[in-house]
Amino acid sequence: MPDTSAYWNPQRELRDPVEREAASLAQLQKQLARAYTLPFYKRHWDAHGFHPDQVRSFDDFTKRCPIITKKMLVADQAEHPPFGSYLGIDRSDIWHIHGSSGTSGTPTMYGVAKQDWDQAREIFAMTHWASGVRPNDIVHFAFPFGLFFGGWAMLYAAESVGATVLPMGAADTRRHIEMIYKMGCTVIEGTPSYLLHMAEVAQDLGYDTAASPLRVFLSGGEPGGSIPSTRQKLLDTWGLKTVCDAGTTSEMFPFVTNAECDQMNGTHVYNDEVWTEIVHPDDPANLVPEGEVGNIVYTHLWRISQPMIRFASNDRSFMTSEPCACGRTYPRMPRGLLGRADDMLVIRGANVFPSAIEHALRGVDGLGLEFRIRVSRRGNLDEIAVEAELSSDFLGSAEDRERVRRRAADELKTRCLIRIPVTLVESGSFERAVLKARRVIDERPEAVAR
Amino acid sequence: MPDTSAYWNPQRELRDPVEREAASLAQLQKQLARAYTLPFYKRHWDAHGFHPDQVRSFDDFTKRCPIITKKMLVADQAEHPPFGSYLGIDRSDIWHIHGSSGTSGTPTMYGVAKQDWDQAREIFAMTHWASGVRPNDIVHFAFPFGLFFGGWAMLYAAESVGATVLPMGAADTRRHIEMIYKMGCTVIEGTPSYLLHMAEVAQDLGYDTAASPLRVFLSGGEPGGSIPSTRQKLLDTWGLKTVCDAGTTSEMFPFVTNAECDQMNGTHVYNDEVWTEIVHPDDPANLVPEGEVGNIVYTHLWRISQPMIRFASNDRSFMTSEPCACGRTYPRMPRGLLGRADDMLVIRGANVFPSAIEHALRGVDGLGLEFRIRVSRRGNLDEIAVEAELSSDFLGSAEDRERVRRRAADELKTRCLIRIPVTLVESGSFERAVLKARRVIDERPEAVAR
Known part of the structure; x- marks a missing residue:
């Protein structure tokens, strides 16, 4: 029993x-x-x-x-x-x-x-x-x-x-x-x-x-x-x-x-x-x-x-x-x-979930708390890019920084199956949410019009 | 029954x-x-x-x-x-x-x-x-x-x-x-x-x-x-x-x-x-x-x-x-x-309660929602003055305005038993409180030091 x-x-x-x-x-x-x-x-x-x-x-x-x-x-x-x-x-x-x-x-x-x-x-x-x-x-x-x-x-x-x-x-x-x-x-x-x-x-x-x-x-x-x-x-x-x-x-x-x-x-x-x-x-x-x-x-x-x-x-x-x-x-x-199904981003035919990007980035040492996912259109092609904050105690050299960036890009490739360019920004660059974090910035014309 | x-x-x-x-x-x-x-x-x-x-x-x-x-x-x-x-x-x-x-x-x-x-x-x-x-x-x-x-x-x-x-x-x-x-x-x-x-x-x-x-x-x-x-x-x-x-x-x-x-x-x-x-x-x-x-x-x-x-x-x-x-x-x-007893202002020996001032002003036609009570010291004397908003729909002449001001001063005298100078200001001049309104501005040295 x-x-x-x-x-x-x-x-x-x-x-x-x-x-x-x-x-x-x-x-x-x-x-x-x-x-x-x-x-x-x-x-x-x-x-x-x-x-x-x-x-x-x-x-x-x-x-x-x-x-x-x-x-x-x-x-x-x-x-x-x-x-x-x-x-x-x-x-x-x-x-x-x-x-x-x-x-x-x-x-x-x-x-x-x-x-x-x-x-x-x-x-x-x-x-x-x-x-x-x-x-x-x-x-x-x-x-x-x-x-x-x-x-x-x-x-x-x-x-x-x-x-x-x-x-x-x-x-x-x-x-x-x-x-x-x-x-x-x-x-x-x-x-x-x-x-x-x-x-x-x-x-x-x-x-x-x-x-x-x-x-x-x-x-x-x-x-x-x-x-x-x-x-x-x-x-x-x-x-x-x-x-x-x-x-x-x-x-x-x-x-x-x-x-x-x-x-x-x-x-x-x-x-x-x-x-x-x-x-x-x-x-x-x-x-x-x-x-x-x-x-x-x-x-x-x-x-x-x-x-x-x-x-x-x-x-x-x-x-x-x-x-x-x-x-x-x-x-x-x-x-x-x-x-949510309607959170899903379709980028050049691939389904990309913001939660998968979060999972990928959380595993990278040297990264901080916040990130943003920017989706835009160039010609007829959708583009996706990630901006990720460095951790607040990151004190590495430019080389260390580049290592973190590459590591993040690799993790994203593994988790999301497409190449996603990564830019690093300083800790504290992005607003912190008290309730739900809004991390996707969708700049595609139809998204802006919505 | x-x-x-x-x-x-x-x-x-x-x-x-x-x-x-x-x-x-x-x-x-x-x-x-x-x-x-x-x-x-x-x-x-x-x-x-x-x-x-x-x-x-x-x-x-x-x-x-x-x-x-x-x-x-x-x-x-x-x-x-x-x-x-x-x-x-x-x-x-x-x-x-x-x-x-x-x-x-x-x-x-x-x-x-x-x-x-x-x-x-x-x-x-x-x-x-x-x-x-x-x-x-x-x-x-x-x-x-x-x-x-x-x-x-x-x-x-x-x-x-x-x-x-x-x-x-x-x-x-x-x-x-x-x-x-x-x-x-x-x-x-x-x-x-x-x-x-x-x-x-x-x-x-x-x-x-x-x-x-x-x-x-x-x-x-x-x-x-x-x-x-x-x-x-x-x-x-x-x-x-x-x-x-x-x-x-x-x-x-x-x-x-x-x-x-x-x-x-x-x-x-x-x-x-x-x-x-x-x-x-x-x-x-x-x-x-x-x-x-x-x-x-x-x-x-x-x-x-x-x-x-x-x-x-x-x-x-x-x-x-x-x-x-x-x-x-x-x-x-x-x-x-x-x-509250500790809200009481002692002005030239008279006890003045902010609630009595509120009561006096609310009865004056032409006045708006908010007011401030300013307490200061000139030499050894405490001074009190009231700044009161006009109502948002007040459209009167300068004479009407003066009539409102005098009416407010009279009401204050009746309720508070001392003369309190009144200045009128435009509607919306003062901040609105979501919780308790703080209407007393005490500029006396000991109040500022508190």
């Missing part, structure tokens, strides 16, 4: 996968019947000749139920403001209102029922426990608390676990650092970019980051937590035992869809909460074979407010059913989320 | 005051015995020859129990970091860590137990209900969510009431305004300065603020909500039905100590939660007679983490036991908090 203290809900986490899937299918059928009463889904499904009765298996679901996209949700909210015709509850039953950052126009609005929030809090508590968070931990939040979902669900989850929370939110970086050391924070939640930036500032202030009180980093908002070289850098820089990545997307929030345990070998896909399919990029009615990369399609099995049924997220990943040493019986995404 | 739907907890709110006070005394005796086990109180009380057994009445308490000050707490935290020797619970039992803004040095740290937080949430829910907040309201938070206590306790209280919450926190003013109208927010919480600033921006953007969906403003952080002319301006500008002020101070947080009901005739002093005395400024062992202004001394009756016993807050007010039309049987502060 396993030591159940490793699990928040052993019955759920160690359940026989076949049994779990059968229960999830029964729940899916109920959820589809419910969603069909919402105007948004009724219209869309009727137009595609889909009816919930057609689903007798998950295979039926993939083959027959049409996907929905962010674009459709935005259009529906414009027509039926502010929550769209897929709200699913009385407006007065909304517990929390949140919204997207709306940087590219009107924010998308999220109305979440108390029941959903409680269920989301429970699954996030489960993932916190799996990452090693315990009641005697002090959990520092570097995610902001505002309109954006940010740190809210994780905060409530850490409260549920019984840990002490320090909800710093958006604060001055030096104040964050001061509090980590002064309070003896053992767990921190934020984006990997910001954690690395914070380390840089802390070191400048004279802190020994490798001897920090932090033990666990719960990473989100960017793929960095699952990029091996970035993870290693985080582990070493802050002297951590564990870096756990978690994947979700605003439309699925406050639910986490997949998250790592302290074994750090990929995220567990909590598919009894959010059913998760990996489909062909060009054909969402077909799954890719196990182990192949495809696009992720998410379905809330339980959510009553704004339930997402086959939401095409644009996230990419691959899945495996190989067991994890932790004993949890969920499938896994061994490399987490691989970056 | 009263209509009990007006009360969150009718049994508690309508209780016979004599009975309530007897119960509070019994609780105080328990609380004192408990506090005496904490090193901070043991040391302080032993040094003053005070022992909990000496308290057989509230009169004994006032006469014998020594006060504590912010300075003492800061010194104790420096000696026993980070929470002081008055924490009162195991560190691992802290649920939330918060801190003061620490603008003048090291932040004071607050460690609050779950039990205390739940009790604070309950009393804040009671005050929300008394202000007219109901489950079908949408409550917009313009208080920030971070290290500072800010909006946290009110957020949790609004959740308890069952209202929909929109936790905007620190956000762009235009985004706040957009959300008020788009979501149809009916309740808003923030500082009065910020609400007035928000109205100015909204009007510039073309919004009809008097026809806003807002009905209730829960005011905090500044005395403005209790200043009659500021309250009237808030009511008119945003087309509100109710502006309710609430008073507390970081050391007493997350507990509210006094708050208004929708009758808007002063704050109810919730003295079965926080025992509240009004004492002579020079002698905290003596209460002032009912109706006289004095300094407020607070005592947590129930709090187990960092309990404050006779905390001298520097807030000033006066109390009455005259009944309120709402039926609640708590004593009242008819004018709320009158500004």
